[in-house]
Amino acid sequence: MNIIRYIFVIILSITIGFFAFRFYDNFSESSEINTFLEEAYVVSSLHQEAAKKYGKLINFDELNRDEFESTFIEIIRDAQEANNILINSESSYMGAERELLEIATASWLKGLETFQVSILNLVDQEYSQLLEESIAESITSLSVGDKAYGNFLSEIKIKSDNENLFLPDFFNIEYTGIESNAYQFAELIVDRAIENKSGLFLRRDISVTGVEFVPESIAITEEGYRVLLDQPTSLQLVIANEGNVEETEVLVLILVTDESGDTVYEKRTKLNTIGPFESKSYYLDPLEIEKGILYEWFILVEEVENEEDFEDNIYSVKAFIPPED
Numbered sequence: 001m002n003i004i005r006y007i008f009v010i011i012l013s014i015t016i017g018f019f020a021f022r023f024y025d026n027f028s029e030s031s032e033i034n035t036f037l038e039e040a041y042v043v044s045s046l047h048q049e050a051a052k053k054y055g056k057l058i059n060f061d062e063l064n065r066d067e068f069e070s071t072f073i074e075i076i077r078d079a080q081e082a083n084n085i086l087i088n089s090e091s092s093y094m095g096a097e098r099e100l101l102e103i104a105t106a107s108w109l110k111g112l113e114t115f116q117v118s119i120l121n122l123v124d125q126e127y128s129q130l131l132e133e134s135i136a137e138s139i140t141s142l143s144v145g146d147k148a149y150g151n152f153l154s155e156i157k158i159k160s161d162n163e164n165l166f167l168p169d170f171f172n173i174e175y176t177g178i179e180s181n182a183y184q185f186a187e188l189i190v191d192r193a194i195e196n197k198s199g200l201f202l203r204r205d206i207s208v209t210g211v212e213f214v215p216e217s218i219a220i221t222e223e224g225y226r227v228l229l230d231q232p233t234s235l236q237l238v239i240a241n242e243g244n245v246e247e248t249e250v251l252v253l254i255l256v257t258d259e260s261g262d263t264v265y266e267k268r269t270k271l272n273t274i275g276p277f278e279s280k281s282y283y284l285d286p287l288e289i290e291k292g293i294l295y296e297w298f299i300l301v302e303e304v305e306n307e308e309d310f311e312d313n314i315y316s317v318k319a320f321i322p323p324e325d
Helices: 002-057 067-085 095-125 129-163 184-196
Strands: 206-214 234-241 247-257 263-274 279-283 295-301 314-320
Touching: 002 067, 002 095, 002 129, 002 234, 067 095, 095 129, 129 184, 206 295, 234 247, 234 263, 234 295, 263 279
Parallel strands: none
Antiparallel strands: 206 234, 234 279, 247 263, 247 295, 295 314
16 A cells, blocks of 8 residues: 555656646746847837938938938947847747847848948949949848848747737838849939939038127228227137038137237137037137227138138138227
């Protein structure tokens, strides 16, 4: 009787252990899949935003160089983050769905990085067949990513139906929407880029667009001299960035000389940043000048690298306080 009881206990223990192991194994697998799905949703969200921005960029409508570069940096940053999520995944799930998503993220990242370099080279350099081929290569990589992601959505849906998995609301993502005509699509993009080259071409141009005395001058002589009030006078400078990239550390030199050529005031200053197509005002210190003497305010904005037009970096204006009767 004891032997039968002993055998029964052993069988019962084995049975309980078996089902406990199956339960743990199923729970562990379910946990790994859920972690993967959470990561996949973040990847989908990142690329959904990146694809929207990319779609706007390749139309090349009303873009300046600074906006184009900064937006593409955001796109590639999102693509890199998505790729790193899968590389550093906390899930050990290794199903076909994961492999498809990894192919998609790696292909998208490669395509975006190649496209960024190629399109800017196309804008800054003369057209060449190699550049167009490089753009076509980037389109091919993006298309591979689109196809792999589409297959991922199909496979994960089948798995969900078979295993009653709760799926996040994955986004539909397409960077190109093509599979075989990458070269034709590349030709279209090249044509668009060349047509809008003036907006994307790297153009650097700082200028002095105007000055105004503070307080305002009361008259202008036939010679163009400003007539000032008898009180300390400041000068407002308007410095404009007429290029299409942000300029930093813009150096400005101001000299005030009398009619003998002697310097009565000198100042060097620096404007930290001026955005593309923006302007900034700068006010000089109030200056006391003698009555009846003609003074010249000379302004020079230091030339930036590869500046298109240096002549508008120089500005001068002459003014005086009328002598006493």
